[in-house]
Amino acid sequence: MFGPKAGKIIGTADADLTPKQLLRRTGCVAAVRDISFSVVPGEVFAVMGLSGSGKSTLVRCLTRLIEPTAGSVTIDGHNVTKASASALRDLRRNHVSMVFQHFGLLPHRQVIDNVAYGLEIRGVGKVDRRKKAAEIVELVGLAGNETSYPDQLSGGMQQRVGLARALAGDPALLLFDEPFSALDPLIRRDMQNEVIRLQAELRKTMVFVTHDLQEALRLGDRILIMRDGEVVQIGTPAEVVAHPADAYVRDFVSDIPLSHVLTLKYVMREPRPDDSSEGPVMASDTIVGEAARVALGSELVVQVVEDGALVGIVDRDAILRVVVAEESVAV
Amino acid sequence: MSSVATVRSQSLDTGLVATLRAHGRTGSLLGVIVLWVVVWAVTRGNMTLEIGGAQVTDAHAWFRTRAAEIEAAASAGTSPVFVATTAIADALDWVVGSLQRLFTVPAFPRPLPQVGWAGILASAAWVSFAVAGLRISLLVVATFLGFGLLGVWEDSVDLLIITNVSVLLAVVVGIPLGIWMAHSKAVSSILTPVLDGMQTMPSFSYLLPVAIMFGIGSAAAVVVIVIYATPPVVRITAHGVSSVSATTLEATSSLGQTRWQRLKNVEIPMARRTIVVGVNQTTMAALAMAVIAGYIDSPGLGQNVLSALQRNQLGNAAVAGLAIVLMAIMLDRTTTAASERPGSVTRSVSSSPLPRRIGLIGSGAATLVAVYLSHVQRALNEFPDRLDLGPSIASAVDDFGDWLRDDLSGLTTSIQQHFTNFLLNPLQDLVANSPWFVTGAAIVAIAFVIGGWRALLSTVVCLAGIYYLDLWNNAMITITSVLVATFAVILLAVVLGIAMGRGEAADRLVRPVLDAAQTVPAFVYLIPILIMFGPNRFTAIVAGVIYAVPPATKLVADGIRGVDPTTVEAARSSGTSRLQMVIKVQLPMAKGSLVLAANQGLLYVLSMVVVGGMVGAGALGADIVTGFRQTSFVGRGLAAAVTVVLVGIMLDRITRYGAQRTLQPASSHSRPRPLQVLWAGRRNQ
Numbered sequence A: 001m002f003g004p005k006a007g008k009i010i011g012t013a014d015a016d017l018t019p020k021q022l023l024r025r026t027g028c029v030a031a032v033r034d035i036s037f038s039v040v041p042g043e044v045f046a047v048m049g050l051s052g053s054g055k056s057t058l059v060r061c062l063t064r065l066i067e068p069t070a071g072s073v074t075i076d077g078h079n080v081t082k083a084s085a086s087a088l089r090d091l092r093r094n095h096v097s098m099v100f101q102h103f104g105l106l107p108h109r110q111v112i113d114n115v116a117y118g119l120e121i122r123g124v125g126k127v128d129r130r131k132k133a134a135e136i137v138e139l140v141g142l143a144g145n146e147t148s149y150p151d152q153l154s155g156g157m158q159q160r161v162g163l164a165r166a167l168a169g170d171p172a173l174l175l176f177d178e179p180f181s182a183l184d185p186l187i188r189r190d191m192q193n194e195v196i197r198l199q200a201e202l203r204k205t206m207v208f209v210t211h212d213l214q215e216a217l218r219l220g221d222r223i224l225i226m227r228d229g230e231v232v233q234i235g236t237p238a239e240v241v242a243h244p245a246d247a248y249v250r251d252f253v254s255d256i257p258l259s260h261v262l263t264l265k266y267v268m269r270e271p272r273p274d275d276s277s278e279g280p281v282m283a284s285d286t287i288v289g290e291a292a293r294v295a296l297g298s299e300l301v302v303q304v305v306e307d308g309a310l311v312g313i314v315d316r317d318a319i320l321r322v323v324v325a326e327e328s329v330a331v
Numbered sequence B: 001m002s003s004v005a006t007v008r009s010q011s012l013d014t015g016l017v018a019t020l021r022a023h024g025r026t027g028s029l030l031g032v033i034v035l036w037v038v039v040w041a042v043t044r045g046n047m048t049l050e051i052g053g054a055q056v057t058d059a060h061a062w063f064r065t066r067a068a069e070i071e072a073a074a075s076a077g078t079s080p081v082f083v084a085t086t087a088i089a090d091a092l093d094w095v096v097g098s099l100q101r102l103f104t105v106p107a108f109p110r111p112l113p114q115v116g117w118a119g120i121l122a123s124a125a126w127v128s129f130a131v132a133g134l135r136i137s138l139l140v141v142a143t144f145l146g147f148g149l150l151g152v153w154e155d156s157v158d159l160l161i162i163t164n165v166s167v168l169l170a171v172v173v174g175i176p177l178g179i180w181m182a183h184s185k186a187v188s189s190i191l192t193p194v195l196d197g198m199q200t201m202p203s204f205s206y207l208l209p210v211a212i213m214f215g216i217g218s219a220a221a222v223v224v225i226v227i228y229a230t231p232p233v234v235r236i237t238a239h240g241v242s243s244v245s246a247t248t249l250e251a252t253s254s255l256g257q258t259r260w261q262r263l264k265n266v267e268i269p270m271a272r273r274t275i276v277v278g279v280n281q282t283t284m285a286a287l288a289m290a291v292i293a294g295y296i297d298s299p300g301l302g303q304n305v306l307s308a309l310q311r312n313q314l315g316n317a318a319v320a321g322l323a324i325v326l327m328a329i330m331l332d333r334t335t336t337a338a339s340e341r342p343g344s345v346t347r348s349v350s351s352s353p354l355p356r357r358i359g360l361i362g363s364g365a366a367t368l369v370a371v372y373l374s375h376v377q378r379a380l381n382e383f384p385d386r387l388d389l390g391p392s393i394a395s396a397v398d399d400f401g402d403w404l405r406d407d408l409s410g411l412t413t414s415i416q417q418h419f420t421n422f423l424l425n426p427l428q429d430l431v432a433n434s435p436w437f438v439t440g441a442a443i444v445a446i447a448f449v450i451g452g453w454r455a456l457l458s459t460v461v462c463l464a465g466i467y468y469l470d471l472w473n474n475a476m477i478t479i480t481s482v483l484v485a486t487f488a489v490i491l492l493a494v495v496l497g498i499a500m501g502r503g504e505a506a507d508r509l510v511r512p513v514l515d516a517a518q519t520v521p522a523f524v525y526l527i528p529i530l531i532m533f534g535p536n537r538f539t540a541i542v543a544g545v546i547y548a549v550p551p552a553t554k555l556v557a558d559g560i561r562g563v564d565p566t567t568v569e570a571a572r573s574s575g576t577s578r579l580q581m582v583i584k585v586q587l588p589m590a591k592g593s594l595v596l597a598a599n600q601g602l603l604y605v606l607s608m609v610v611v612g613g614m615v616g617a618g619a620l621g622a623d624i625v626t627g628f629r630q631t632s633f634v635g636r637g638l639a640a641a642v643t644v645v646l647v648g649i650m651l652d653r654i655t656r657y658g659a660q661r662t663l664q665p666a667s668s669h670s671r672p673r674p675l676q677v678l679w680a681g682r683r684n685q
Helices: A019-026 A055-062 A085-094 A111-115 A117-122 A126-139 A155-168 A185-202 A213-219 A237-242 A247-253 A288-297 A316-323 B002-043 B058-076 B080-103 B117-132 B134-149 B153-183 B185-200 B203-214 B218-242 B246-253 B259-296 B301-310 B314-351 B353-376 B390-407 B411-433 B436-468 B472-502 B504-519 B522-533 B537-561 B565-573 B578-589 B591-617 B619-629 B631-663 B674-681
Strands: A044-048 A096-099 A173-177 A205-210 A222-227 A230-235 A281-283 A302-306 A309-314
Touching: A044 A055, A044 A213, A055 A173, A055 A205, A085 A096, A085 A117, A096 A155, A111 A117, A111 A126, A111 A155, A117 A126, A117 A155, A117 B259, A126 A155, A155 A185, A185 A205, A185 A213, A205 A213, A213 A237, A222 A237, A222 A247, A230 A237, A230 A247, A237 A247, A281 A288, A288 A302, A288 A316, B002 B411, B002 B436, B058 B080, B058 B203, B058 B631, B080 B153, B080 B203, B080 B218, B117 B134, B117 B314, B117 B353, B134 B153, B134 B314, B153 B185, B153 B218, B153 B259, B153 B301, B153 B314, B185 B218, B185 B631, B203 B218, B203 B259, B203 B591, B203 B619, B203 B631, B218 B259, B246 B259, B259 B301, B259 B314, B259 B522, B259 B619, B301 B314, B301 B522, B314 B390, B314 B504, B314 B522, B390 B522, B411 B472, B411 B522, B411 B537, B436 B472, B436 B631, B472 B504, B472 B537, B472 B578, B472 B591, B472 B619, B472 B631, B504 B537, B522 B537, B522 B591, B537 B591, B565 B578, B578 B591, B591 B619, B591 B631, B619 B631
Parallel strands: A044 A205, A044 A222, A096 A173, A173 A205, A281 A302
Antiparallel strands: A222 A230, A302 A309
């Protein structure tokens, strides 16, 4: 909640006004309201919304870079919203780090010292922190650029430095605030792959804010879609695409190639007694695009299984409708 | 896109309304002036409140008594305030005195100072090499040799001592204040008006009060210089720290840094260049004031200039002025190079620190040897006399001046006389020779038309003050000169500013000249103009114009340049001619800068016109100077100083409120903050 006397609004009738009415009556904006979610360890949790939807505010509230007016945040069982200044500093130093859209590097420091900055302010000695930083620089693919200055690097490389700085403290939770929005599309793709690779290697918990649905669908295990500071939908990529919560989300997902996102679960039909049981067998979370080659190559229908039990059947028509006609095959 | 378009068309509409309103204002202004002239024609010469040059009124006597009380209290040492000022004065005197005994005056029982010219030269070269590199170091050596060749070695070094002690104090106080301002809104809102006040006050209006509090000499000089020179470093530091990238601050804070770590690792390193620009501005301001402080017996070249001017030895004044200009260039280049250096040095150091370090150590050792030798060898202690070119330069300048004024068919003299007879005198007749209440009413009416109720109120208060200080007539004479000079400043600034704002080539040609002109201490401008035109009001006006044109021109140029290129392109695509572009697009859109330029022009001109008064243009400046020289006129001098401040506040308020009214429709959020822009405006990219 931002604005004059923002703290006094919650708990009054004004809190239930629509954003426009609220602004007119009180001069305040509720950037984020009524959002509850939990992130599972090891999960990539994407937060998606247009600019102004409150997603950046949301992610900053998690470590109180912006103080939330109300509500609570718990990380690893610690109540962040009630933490003292030093406990909060400890949290930021050791448990949570963040990657920013505009990098936020220190222009007067070499790459290696930028990466080591988090360790430096924790009080790690110069030799140790440089050693650790060198490993991370290597990990994010910047080996050889240790002594460069940020302004000598391309945007993509600068963001690798930002990523390395966040990783150097070995945090359990990584927050990303539109980290690749300022990059060219091709570089953005590279960086997304980099995150996927790092995630496979390191298994961190991530909250990834983006305004790019494609990116959210690629990286996120689950996606939270926001509008005007409120949740519109939370779900896996396939759920969001297959069952958009409302017209807003439907509009968003309308240009997404369905075959890249939908899983067989969303295109299968009930098994019938006359279905052949000879055809290929696939898990229900197989993405349609990946299943297409086998499914189309076989004369027989695909049997979809979940935990070893048959749950549905996918036939050629269903695959073609998704791959070729881009139709949503809501059951 | 569409929203951008509507915003723009709105501002065009409101711009039209404002133009109409402004035209209405022009009408009222003309009306007031016509009425004034009519009344003047029948009442002129009556009740002008003119007082004789030697007259001292009750108000002045009151000031004199206060001054005497203060002096008595200071010497008695009873009041805690004066115990403090005396302690400060003693400390400052001791510091400056010790440095002088080290470098410029015989250190008893030695017949010579501890360190002589060779040692000083070597030390200066070494320090500048360390902070600014080899090229600057060569410039420093050349400049110091120049001091010697001009025959003003000791006075130059004295001026440097005073300037550097003051800069050190200003920086030690100013940088922390600036950082504090950047961090705290409350501090910023308290300090901003204080800094505004310090910078709006014409510099010598506090010379006399400070001299009374601290006694004439080095201590009072350091105090006035610090008052004058601290605001730039405070402001620019605050600006630098508060413009550190928010993302970087947030990103580093997200790693859990403490406030101290943020300041040390992020804010200061990132604002360092800007802070050094602030130090540069403070240094130049300190030098300018150190010259003027010659009036209160500050050691150094300022006194050479003043005593030469008093005896009408313009050649000697020119020699001292030349040394001051050399010093200004040296200080400016050194601090500028230092501000450009941090990045490049640390980068090169990381790759090859060794050669540089060896060079520094080697040359440091050589410097120590030079210092020692200059301590023991007379030839290396006293700058050799036979290299003194000062007198011959002085007589050449004097000959040139005589030729200019007399033999060149009196060209400069006739320019001066025509200007004075046909423009200055009639105007002054109107302003100063109307009955005081007529002029007063006219000024109040003009203030109201330009700046509305608030301007009217400030004007009434200031005029009442001027009336009670019994220097009404002199104040009106000064105001006349200020108005004439400001008019010329705006004319020149608009012409030059448009040329610079529109053409890259013109900008590259003119900007360095303006930069150079701003580097030279204001007082030095007077010397060549005095040589050309002699001591009179015209000289003061010309000096004021030359002093005020650079900042005003830069403001206009930056305003023109700041016009959105898309708008210019759009206007061009619809077939706007060059002239139309200037008149219909660029000037209206740069209106804010124009008004600001006028406001700045007024304040600059005022301070210079009063300085001009000190060297022959009469009026308030002369009153202040007499106050320094003769105890019986101390009261009148103090009253004149206060009057100058009141005139400054009045002119500032009228233009400032006028600016707010003009700008309100177009951009109500941009409240003009004149001096801030001024100090940050110079090469502060």
